[in-house]
Amino acid sequence: MTDLPPTDLPERFDHAMAAVLHEPPRALGIAVSGGGDSLALLHLCSLWAARRGCTLHVATVDHGLRPEAAQECALVARYAATLGAKHDVLRWSWDGAGNLQDAARRARQDLLGAWAKARGIAHIALGHTRDDQAETLLMRLKRGSGVDGLAGMAPARVQHGLTWLRPLLPFQRLELRAYLTALGWEWAEDASNDDASFERVRTRQAIATLGLDVDRLAETAAHMAAAKQVLDRAAQQAAHDLVREDHGDLLIDRAGLFGLAQDTRERLAAAALCWVGNTPYRPRLSALRAALATPRATLHGCLLVQERGQLRITREWKAVSDLRAPAPGPWDGRWQLDGPAQPRLETRALGADGLAQTDRSKWLLPRDSLLASPAIWRGQALIAAPLAGLTTQYRAKCRALPPEWPASPLAH
Template structure:
């Protein structure tokens, strides 16, 4: 350890003690090669409280990305840490690129961590990230959720996501790296003022003279997070009275949903949409507001249909039309289909959406457990182009199908067959 760096390493150890008091034995670290994540990797290595695995996500969006992943791999190897590069196959040019990349990164890291048997993943967000995000969302007119601080620790997909650097500034981390003679990679986009985050970063230096420092904005974000906790609890209480989980769909009592306070109403819809789409990031409020005024609308890869009695949220067929998974694996990150003989694999079979073509084989509507719009996006078993089973549509009902249960903040119920 370099002299003069003991304060930073001690603060990191203290942060890890708060975030992971039970001392996990196997942790992952997401490292891009930038200063923040490189500092995270080296500080975690010095803390040495767990077996560490390192992953770098190559989005394939910049020609330098491959070299940066190799740089991280060599740095991890020098520390004796296992490194994996995770590749995103690229944007399908549908929706927002930054949102798609962010969501893909989270999914890739989740699959990697679960495959490695890790208990959690360390992320390199800093106090600067907290303050920059607050400013950007303030500019967009965000409410409590958007302005709330990033959680230092959260549980999702069976993993602990930990951010031990939220009280560290980007400058002090780079000073520590320089003093320790540790290299990092600078992303050229960090100087591109065409990005809102870079504008916010530059604005912070000006705002500091007014007292709006990074630390002050982070404190405000933390108070917003406290307020969000209260609002989340109110929404969870309301959900159990007006919502049911029906074979993967969320169904709300329309009149009782409309009678809720506006924040609770949109909070419930956002949570349901995120559950169905397996998206960690909530949709924009403007999209939810528009959906509430339409008979039918698509949001975040989900279909929202509004009727006189029920408002139903289901998966959008378009969002899963090309999605395939081997039999026995999770399809669309939440469905499993099991053979009647309990054999979990069959190389010639795959899971895909039922679609309109498959639904034509399900003529007995007494076996339909969901409306047509939900069924076409539901999982079915295929042997090439031949339909083998679609239990939710009554086709080969002896096959078993189940879906991941929602989080405690939303009701569970009729989720399997």
């Protein structure tokens, strides 16, 4: 291993890791692009892991957008090898649809998540720094974000069974590069980091032009994160008092919901939509308020129905009408279909045609909910509809609400 340069970064990094981990995992995944931040993360993680018996796994995502990417992957592979860490390259090809940076970010997360799960890795460290936090705060301020958005990036978050760590948030880019220079390590400079057509680059340039203090901006994000925790606790208490799960639907006591403070009410309703719709991102506030103001609305891939003193949030049929998965097995991110494997079975939404083949007296949910419920088909033949009472061998189980729910999904 490379000799440690004279700096207090490793000690500070140990404190940062202690703040995001209760105990060291057996294996730690690290996303390393070849830039200065992520290479510093790699070296600091190697020191931390060596003292704790933790195995490192390194992944580099090649987005296929720049010819220099191959050299950057080779650079990471070389340094990972010197540290005795396993290295993989994850490749992605953009289809040209949507916003490039957003598509790349989502693809990167999906690729890293699949890579980690395939290797039994439950924790992935990312290289976001204090500068990134400051930029994120300003970008979200520009968009008119509230407390959740201005809380910035969380030091740790759990999503889809993986814990994503950002132990470099206490560190600035300049000190990380000074650390690498002392090590004698080279790093890659991505030309797109100077491309003003990207919002983050313009924000970075604005910070420098206006002479804004990165530490002060990051401290503001920390203050907002503390405020967010208070608001989340209020929503968690409201969820305990007012919400119950009904075969994958969420039922909220209507009088209690509308008796809450506005922020708590909207936080709770947004979290319910995110859970039922299986998405980490909250709906737009204006759309959420409009949906809550009407007896029946669709939003975020969900159907909201207010009747008989309650708000029922269920999956919208149109959101899953084309969703297919092998049966038995998982479906729509929340459901697990169990039963004997047979040829050519698949899970699809029950729909109106399937529902017509069931006995209404055995329905476990209202019609709207059953339309979007998981059913097992062989071609056009309905084999089982567990929530509609048509089943002898197959069961549908919805994943449980997480213990921390409804902590806001925006802390990404």
